[in-house]
Amino acid sequence: MLIADNPFEPVIKWSGSKRSVAASLRNLFPRAARYFEPFVGGGAMLPFRPCRDAVAGDVIEELIDLxxxxxxxxxxxxxxxxxxxxxxxxxxxxxxxxxxxxxxxxxxxxxxxxxxxxxxxxxxxxxxxxxxxxxxxxxxxxxxxxxxxxxxxKWSVALQGVSFAKADYRETLSPVAADDLVFLDPPYAATRGRYSQEKFDVGGFYAELGRLNDVGAKWIVTFDGYAGERTYEESLPKGLFEMRLALPTGNSPFTKLMRTGVDAVVESVYLNFEPPAKILRGFSDDRNEKARVGVGLEVEQGCLFV
Ligand SMILES: C[S@@+](CC[C@H](N)C(=O)[O-])C[C@H]1O[C@@H](n2cnc3c(N)ncnc32)[C@H](O)[C@@H]1O
Structure with a gap:
């Protein structure tokens, strides 16, 4: 079955939403006891989590209240x-x-x-x-x-079983155990925080991924990438992850805004485990070259969590 575009309309519109690629990313989700999403933003992946029990967090308190x-x-x-x-x-x-x-x-x-x-x-x-x-x-x-x-x-039904946390991602992730799945979509490495001029601390982020590896949990990270000839990329250190894939996310919001032309944006997806080969057909291995693939993926069954 070929998954069509994500039919789950956004309830909270959010910059950097994963909505356009949710239909592809969901296929990478393995079975899990609990699902953790510590940078939830507009939560595009939440309806596609592989289990009912979940914890979602963000530092923006008003967002969590909503x-x-x-x-x-x-x-x-x-x-x-x-x-x-x-x-x-x-x-x-x-x-x-x-x-x-x-x-x-x-x-x-x-x-x-x-x-x-x-x-x-x-x-x-x-x-x-x-x-x-x-x-x-x-x-x-x-x-x-x-x-x-x-x-x-529709979203209210899909969110039953999700606990929300107003917290830094490390706090949200503190209870993660071996059978859990963590999906992390942090801000771009060059992005500054809401209240401070400090950029997102990638060193601390890598340390947390290392901790999750030690715990034995599975994780998927979407992280930076490139648009046309420009790169926004901050690569995860080798040894931290098992596999890196490339995922075209559509056109660059920056070039759209500036009206300077349109670049295809490709985002890197890192995993600390290897999904089944049939799932990987729709992605290209991004270790040595830029991606060439579209976003349709062949899977045997959908897993929309509603
Ligand atoms: C790229 S967005 C996530 C988008 C989301 N995947 C979606 O589909 O809408 C990153 C989110 O991380 C949050 N954030 C930034 N720094 C954080 C931190 N230290 N801990 C938790 N959340 C953080 C931001 O407020 C933002 O909502």
Missing amino acids: WVCIRDEPDRTATEYKKRWHKLQDEGHTAYYAIRDTFNRTRNPHDFLFLTRTCVNGLIRFNGDGDFNNSLHHTRPGIAPQRLREIIR
Whole structure:
């Protein structure tokens, strides 16, 4: 069976989402007792985890609060969006900026969902004080409330069994044991944190992967990559992983934004185990050369977790 494009629409739109490649990545997931995703962001892989029990974490506290609302109170979450959406249609941009101000004072997750759905290009952007500062996307009304309600309900079902943690990835991963699967999608190595000018500490990240190896857990990491001739790549040290694959993720968000042309972005996928050969047919081995493959993968059965 050839897996089509991921039909699971995003509930939280997030920069760096794995949505476009979720249908391919899911095929690499082995069976596991528990699933851990410590850089959850928009959680594109969560519905495809191989087991019900899961722990998902992120350092953005408002994001985790919103995930909990979607899991536990889908109808209330949809209704709160509907109220704000109608206010925007009735009152225009002043409603957006009033809700943004309220969010920056109270950190209400329902305000946050509304902002993610109505801000310019859906880009979640915070200033140095940690305040949301993207503007209203004037030319788009934001997703219609009834459509979002259906999406939220579907996600709420898929999220049962997931515990959410407001935590640094190392804390989220502290209970990982030998039968568990960890999927890690950290920020690009060159990315700075929300509150600090410090870049993501790749040394600490490698140390944590080494610890997971010692524990005996399986992990999959998506990490940097290249677009056209430019490389964003920070390679994982040899000896830490078993296999490295290449995964085309679509067009570069940077070139799209800059309108300077369109590059194909390829992301590196590292695993500390070797999946069955039939699963690997759709990826190319990226150890020595750049990737050439498309994203369709042949598998015998799907594993959508709903
Ligand atoms: C590339 S995004 C993940 C995208 C996600 N896979 C998706 O499909 O939407 C990386 C996430 O890591 C989070 N993050 C950055 N540093 C972190 C840390 N030290 N611990 C936990 N999460 C962190 C960011 O807030 C961001 O949401």
